[in-house]
Amino acid sequence: MPDPATGRRRALLNETRCQTCSLSSLCLPLALEVQDMDQFEAIIRRRPPLKKGEALFRQGTHFTSVFAVRSGSLKQVTTEGSGEDQLTNFYLPSELVGLDGIDEERYPGTVVALETTTVCEIPFDRLDALSESLPELRGQLYRSMSKEMRDDRRMMRLLSRKTADQRLATFFTSLSDRFRRRGYSPYSFRLSMSRADIGNYLGLAVETVSRILSRFQSQGLVAVSGREVNILDLESLIEVAEQEGCR
Amino acid sequence: MPDPATGRRRALLNETRCQTCSLSSLCLPLALEVQDMDQFEAIIRRRPPLKKGEALFRQGTHFTSVFAVRSGSLKQVTTEGSGEDQLTNFYLPSELVGLDGIDEERYPGTVVALETTTVCEIPFDRLDALSESLPELRGQLYRSMSKEMRDDRRMMRLLSRKTADQRLATFFTSLSDRFRRRGYSPYSFRLSMSRADIGNYLGLAVETVSRILSRFQSQGLVAVSGREVNILDLESLIEVAEQEGCR
DNA sequence: CGACGTGTTGAGACTACTCAAACCCTGTGG
DNA sequence: CCACAGGGTTTGAGTAGTCTCAACACGTCG
Numbered sequence A, B: 001m002p003d004p005a006t007g008r009r010r011a012l013l014n015e016t017r018c019q020t021c022s023l024s025s026l027c028l029p030l031a032l033e034v035q036d037m038d039q040f041e042a043i044i045r046r047r048p049p050l051k052k053g054e055a056l057f058r059q060g061t062h063f064t065s066v067f068a069v070r071s072g073s074l075k076q077v078t079t080e081g082s083g084e085d086q087l088t089n090f091y092l093p094s095e096l097v098g099l100d101g102i103d104e105e106r107y108p109g110t111v112v113a114l115e116t117t118t119v120c121e122i123p124f125d126r127l128d129a130l131s132e133s134l135p136e137l138r139g140q141l142y143r144s145m146s147k148e149m150r151d152d153r154r155m156m157r158l159l160s161r162k163t164a165d166q167r168l169a170t171f172f173t174s175l176s177d178r179f180r181r182r183g184y185s186p187y188s189f190r191l192s193m194s195r196a197d198i199g200n201y202l203g204l205a206v207e208t209v210s211r212i213l214s215r216f217q218s219q220g221l222v223a224v225s226g227r228e229v230n231i232l233d234l235e236s237l238i239e240v241a242e243q244e245g246c247r
Numbered sequence C: 001c002g003a004c005g006t007g008t009t010g011a012g013a014c015t016a017c018t019c020a021a022a023c024c025c026t027g028t029g030g
Numbered sequence D: 001c002c003a004c005a006g007g008g009t010t011t012g013a014g015t016a017g018t019c020t021c022a023a024c025a026c027g028t029c030g
Helices: A004-015 A034-043 A124-133 A135-161 A164-181 A195-202 A206-218 A234-242 B004-015 B034-043 B124-133 B135-161 B164-181 B195-202 B206-218 B234-242
Strands: A055-057 A065-071 A074-079 A085-091 A110-113 A118-123 A188-190 A222-225 A228-231 B055-057 B065-071 B074-079 B085-091 B110-113 B118-123 B188-190 B222-225 B228-231
Touching: A034 A124, A034 A135, A065 A124, A085 A195, A085 B135, A118 A124, A124 A135, A124 B135, A135 A164, A135 B085, A135 B124, A135 B135, A164 A188, A164 A195, A164 A206, A164 A228, A164 A234, A195 A206, A206 A222, B034 B124, B034 B135, B065 B124, B085 B195, B118 B124, B124 B135, B135 B164, B164 B188, B164 B195, B164 B206, B164 B228, B164 B234, B195 B206, B206 B222
Parallel strands: none
Antiparallel strands: A055 A110, A065 A118, A074 A085, A074 A110, A188 A228, A222 A228, B055 B110, B065 B118, B074 B085, B074 B110, B188 B228, B222 B228
16 A cells, blocks of 8 residues: 555656646747756746745745746736835746846745645756756747737737726736637636736726726626626627727 | 058947947846857947937847847837837847847837937847857846846836826936936936827827926926936936825 | 625716917928 | 928817725625
């Protein structure tokens, strides 16, 4: 009879195998050959699952690792001065958290789990060293950072040019797309974030988020019940998100 | 008597020497040892100066190189859909342009010179290859990208939480700081961008920019005459930029 | 059952936008 | 040398979208 503790340990080890991970086609080692993946897996550290509301790391603490989301979701919140918080990002499975901490060697925001969440910890010094001998890994790292910069620019455009309606529509179509890419339904999903989070992220008051959601519902674009979302007319939603010259 | 053409050629070559460049302490090779810098210089390509209004590259064209600004300034403009342009960044000397094109291998925006501008072209495949053998270069590249991500987050905060006054004040204090770091006066400088550019960047109408500048002037914070700027009270300007709970 | 967190709805206020017109440089051509 | 055109900038008046404040509804958990 096998020792249950060892069995559990082996199971945990197994879970960190990138080769068996369903996200491998989206995650950092995506471009790696099988033999290289072993090296990559060797530097990954397992983390116990985070409970809802738990912090992965806090703003200002020393930067040591980046993290790949394995399951669940997180938000990044930055507190500047004595002002109020700014929610700068939501992270879904396969996405890389913490890359913006490299420069100053401190995390520029607190990252909090929105639900039970598991992550792979990737110590950055080891990752950097490994990226020396694995050009594909290095390339993927450059691409990840570059993509995040592009996404940020898109967000800046949203915040400076789009109306509240367009922002919400963009938020939902973008979420839908991210779920689709990860193999989930693009039409039906559960929001792990509160209305307040959405508002903070999109630069809108909670009330505005709520109002517009109600209107979308009455227009037959979506069916929202609490945090449960059904997208009824993705086409029109995309149209709202991208309509121009509204201002 | 030396051939004037060769002389000119030699002068051009000389200008691309990082070791004699006044920006070396801010630029990409900042962390390199003298012997490594030679290797880095070997991959840099000289570009003829850009005239005001000329494009360094256009949105959607194939990504090949990143560029370090040597003198002058540029703006990055992204056109999405058939909507209007969004100005996503201004680039000053020593800053790196084009990093957001790595991911999709296409430049996500058109970058245009705001005045006569010289840049160093750094072919990315060569840079990537060199970053394999020069850990300091690789680290600096990671840091540059990470910093740009942090700056983007700060911009998102500005766009979603700050009033028009705060945005303008932030814009000026930030410019002032960037000039100071580059050895120019932090109090007196010439804007290379138009009011329209500033408005587009900050998510404000031109008229709003103009109005608030007039008010800042009457409040004794700055003296503005056309594109000539004198910061009279940097302290107060910073205070305006960071005041909280204004909304 | 009551309390709390979360979400919804309503009314009024305010910031920044749009439209419109005037102003001011700079360069150009007579 | 001046008149004039044209872009960029400033100022004014009215409007509209979003915020704030406030009350209320819903659901969950002790």
